[in-house]
Amino acid sequence: MTGSLARALGVSMRFGSFTAVDSVSLAVDKGEVVGLLGANGAGKTTVIRLLLGLLRPSGGTVRLFEAPPTVGTRRRVGYVPQSLGLYTDLTVAENWHFTSAAFGSPRQGLPAGIESHADELVGALPLGTQRRVAFAVALAHRPELLVLDEPTSGVGPLGRARLWQDIRQAAEAGAGVLVTTHNMEEAEECDRLLIMVDGVVASAGTVAEVIAGRSVVEVRCDDWDAAFVALDAAGFSVQAHGRTLRVAASSQDVTALLAHEGIASRSRSVPANLEEAFVAVVTAGSVS
Amino acid sequence: MRWGLDDVTVRLGGRVAIIGVTLPVEPASVTVVVGGDGAGKSTCLRALVGLVGVEEGSVRRPSKSKIGYVPATAGLYADLTVDENVAFSATAYGLSGAELKGRAGRILGLVGLDGVRDRLGGQLSGGMQRKLAVGMALVHSPELLVLDEPTTGVDPVSRAELWRLISRAGAEGTAVVVATTYVNEAARGSAAMLLEEGRVLISGAPEGIVGEVPGTLGRVRGVSQPTAMSWRRGADWRVWAPTGDLPPGVTRVDPDLEDAAVIAALASEMAVSS
Numbered sequence: 300m301t302g303s304l305a306r307a308l309g310v311s312m313r314f315g316s317f318t319a320v321d322s323v324s325l326a327v328d329k330g331e332v333v334g335l336l337g338a339n340g341a342g343k344t345t346v347i348r349l350l351l352g353l354l355r356p357s358g359g360t361v362r363l364f365e366a367p368p369t370v371g372t373r374r375r376v377g378y379v380p381q382s383l384g385l386y387t388d389l390t391v392a393e394n395w396h397f398t399s400a401a402f403g404s405p406r407q408g409l410p411a412g413i414e415s416h417a418d419e420l421v422g423a424l425p426l427g428t429q430r431r432v433a434f435a436v437a438l439a440h441r442p443e444l445l446v447l448d449e450p451t452s453g454v455g456p457l458g459r460a461r462l463w464q465d466i467r468q469a470a471e472a473g474a475g476v477l478v479t480t481h482n483m484e485e486a487e488e489c490d491r492l493l494i495m496v497d498g499v500v501a502s503a504g505t506v507a508e509v510i511a512g513r514s515v516v517e518v519r520c521d522d523w524d525a526a527f528v529a530l531d532a533a534g535f536s537v538q539a540h541g542r543t544l545r546v547a548a549s550s551q552d553v554t555a556l557l558a559h560e561g562i563a564s565r566s567r568s569v570p571a572n573l574e575e576a577f578v579a580v581v582t583a584g585s586v587s
Numbered sequence: 588m589r590w591g592l593d594d595v596t597v598r599l600g601g602r603v604a605i606i607g608v609t610l611p612v613e614p615a616s617v618t619v620v621v622g623g624d625g626a627g628k629s630t631c632l633r634a635l636v637g638l639v640g641v642e643e644g645s646v647r648r649p650s651k652s653k654i655g656y657v658p659a660t661a662g663l664y665a666d667l668t669v670d671e672n673v674a675f676s677a678t679a680y681g682l683s684g685a686e687l688k689g690r691a692g693r694i695l696g697l698v699g700l701d702g703v704r705d706r707l708g709g710q711l712s713g714g715m716q717r718k719l720a721v722g723m724a725l726v727h728s729p730e731l732l733v734l735d736e737p738t739t740g741v742d743p744v745s746r747a748e749l750w751r752l753i754s755r756a757g758a759e760g761t762a763v764v765v766a767t768t769y770v771n772e773a774a775r776g777s778a779a780m781l782l783e784e785g786r787v788l789i790s791g792a793p794e795g796i797v798g799e800v801p802g803t804l805g806r807v808r809g810v811s812q813p814t815a816m817s818w819r820r821g822a823d824w825r826v827w828a829p830t831g832d833l834p835p836g837v838t839r840v841d842p843d844l845e846d847a848a849v850i851a852a853l854a855s856e857m858a859v860s861s
Contacts, residue, residue, distance in 0.1 A: 338742035339713060426624040452740070453768050455623030455783050456845060457852035460818035467819045481742045484771055484845070488821050524615060524758035531755055538747060539617070539754035540774050541793055574771075577743045 303328050303362070304444045304475040305350045310359035312345050312498075319345045321498040322359065327444065327475040332466065334489030335479045338581060341495040343479045347446055350477075351376060364443065374402060377442030377474075381449050383433040387422030391432050394421055395439060402440035410435050412465065427458025434465055445469060445476045451485055463488050483574045494580050502580045506573055513571040513579055516553045518544040520564035529560045536578075547575060588647065589613050590635070590731050590762055595644035597630050604630040605785040607644070612731065612764055617757040617776035620766045621848070627785040628766040629659060632735050635764065649731050652680060655724030659735040659766075662720030665709030669700050672708050673723055680727035690726050698722040698752060714745025721752050725761075732756050732763045739768060750775055770845045781848050788851040793844060800847050801854065802829040805837035815857075818849060827853065 303326040312320040320342045327333050337343045348354040349361055352368025363372045378384075385394050395409055409417055413428075413435050421429055430450065437445065450466065451459040466488075470476050478489055486492055492509050494502040502509050520526050523542040530537040533556055536547040546553050550566055557564045571579070591612040597604045605627040612618050612635070622628045633639045634646060636656045648654065663672050673691045682690060695701045698718040703711065708719060717737050724732060734753065738746045754775070757763045765776065773779035773793055780790035789796050805826045817826045826837050827850055833839060842850065 338744060453624040455626055455768075455852065456770050456781070456848035457783075457818075457856070458623060460849050463819045467822075482769065483743060484769060488819070490822060524760075527754055527758040531751060531758075536747075536751075537754075538750055538775075539758070541777050574743050574747070578747050581742075581744050 302365075304364060305477065306360075306362040307346065307350060308360040308362075310346075310349055310356045310361055312342075312349060312354060313357040319498050320349065320356075323495070323498075323500055324359075325493055325500070325503075327477050329443075329473050329475055330470050331490045332470050332476040332478060332488065334486045334492045335477060335495065336481060336486055336492055336577065337495035338481060342498040343495055345498075346495070347477070347479060351378075351446070374440070375442055376444045376446060377437035377440070378446045379430075379433050379437045379448065379450060381452065383429055385421045385429065385433050385436065388420060390418050390420055391424075392417040394432065394436055398436045399439045404440045407439070410438075412461075425458075427454040427462070430454055430458070430462055431465065434462065438469060443474055445474050447476065447478045449480045449482060449485065450478060452480075452482060459484075483572075483577065486577075487573055494577060496581050501583075502576075509580070510571055510573060510576040513576050514568045515571050515575055516546045516548055516550045516566050517569045518546060518553060518557070518564050518566045520544075520557070520562060522562055525560070526557055526562050526564060529556065529562060538575075545569075545575070547571075547579065590647050590649065592631060592635060592641075593645045593647070595631075595634055595641045595646060597634050597639055598642050599630065599639070603785055605634070605782070608780075608782070608785075608787055609644075610635070610764075610780055610790075611778070612762045613778075614730065614762045615757060615760045616778065617753060617763045617765060618778045618780070619773045619776040620764060620780050620782060621768070621770055621773045622766075622782035623768055625784075626782040628782055629735055630785075631782070632656075632733050632764060632766055636731075636733050649729075652727070653730040655727065655729035655732040657720045657724045657734045657737060659739070663708045663716060663723060665707065667708055668705050669695070669708065669711070669719060670704040672719060673726055676723035677726045682727060690728075694722045694726050697725075697755070699748065712745075714741045714748065717741055717745065717749055718752065721749065725752075725756060728761075730762060732761050734763070734765045736766050736768065738772065770848050773844050773848075779844075781851060783852055783855065786855070788855055789847065796847050797842050797844060800842045800850055802827055802850070803831075803833050804828075804840055804842045804846055804850070805833040806840045807837045816853070820845075825849070829854070829857075 305327045307323055307325050309322045311322055335343050349356050391413055413432050451462050493500050527539055538545045550568055554566050588611040592608050592610040595608050596606045620628050634641050636654050677687045677691055737749050779793050781788045807824050817824050
């Protein structure tokens, strides 16, 4: 793990008797996009604050650019909160120059993607454009590590695709990117994922590794509505995708129930998607 | 078309919010309206339930007492308990006595909040608040259930729970309309509509939408020269050829809903700029 931009080794954070983060290890390397996932309260924000040195860990080691985090090392980080942190009553150009000055960067022109909006007030721009501006502003001081909180939430499909293009471009230029999200569409854009449950890393790896051979039962039948009600009423974890049902259960149990209810159906086991895997990881994690 | 919007245009404060939107909504089905913030989703839903007037076009909706509507914010009273919230909603729809008690009990069981009946609405987690709001909108067994971004900002476990409730309502015969910013949720319903800047980009059954994507779509690991017709999907690129063939070295892939949405937005941009 040497050479990591940000690294946590067995890091814990206790607030009084409450353990918010428990022995978490993670690393963000140059050029990669890492997704930190978890429900609200799982500990994502605390991990970020620990990595940036805004909190001192109760245990374990945090390294930012191979050294304990300080105000100096934090200058090498770019952060885009969900609230974007832009001044909505200033123009795009004013936001850009103000932030550059605050970081002591030399005065420079606006990047191509946002130049056409230079004289517009940020507050008057569509959300997707505001997010692009926030991202460009966070990149202005050429940070080596980018921390992004749900970077594309609320943005339409094309706006999202363009934002991810910007993010990938930054990674390919050598930055490490840490994305915190509970949006599975964003998670699927990442190279690696860490899923946090109750302060612990419950699963880690690529999307394929997190799904890790998990499967669900896909049910097709003419009477999807009757099948859905029967499965739901019997306590199965069932989700409809159009007229196709997906059930987190054994194929035999599903087939037996539907046969008992007199509903003709065809069932087969199919690989789980990331969302289903996430629910399985979180549900298992909170039981233990 | 049983309920829905027919070629509807709505102007808000002198600005066109939606233009020429047709949104059919059928009983026993879930229709998903997808778009970013400001695309016009809420306006469609508000026009459907009668909260905003339409400038052009027509709206078909059941009588007010047969509609359940949950706005994007709130939808419940923070200083009432879970029980009181449901009872308030039921009373507002004219339920009383044993019928109210029976319906309220069934709804709380369905949304999984029986265990927290005495908790204040404001003290519930975000996901529980959304489930309570959906329950309150369902208590009078509406014919039309309209939910504005019920899953925005909600964690995946609560999101799955909410979709279970939404599908259950559709399976039991309700005409359900759900607005969302998540494109992958379009696959949840039997029909989907993608909005951008107040206009319909694509609509229809999800399988039809992905089946009717124009041109050819491909995947490639790296592109030397990104064009307007290429975008990122994870570490890969997607390349779209609107008419002819894909460039050499690009592998053809079947589009999913997200690809279909991006392509529709690109095609619309091209049409505007040409």
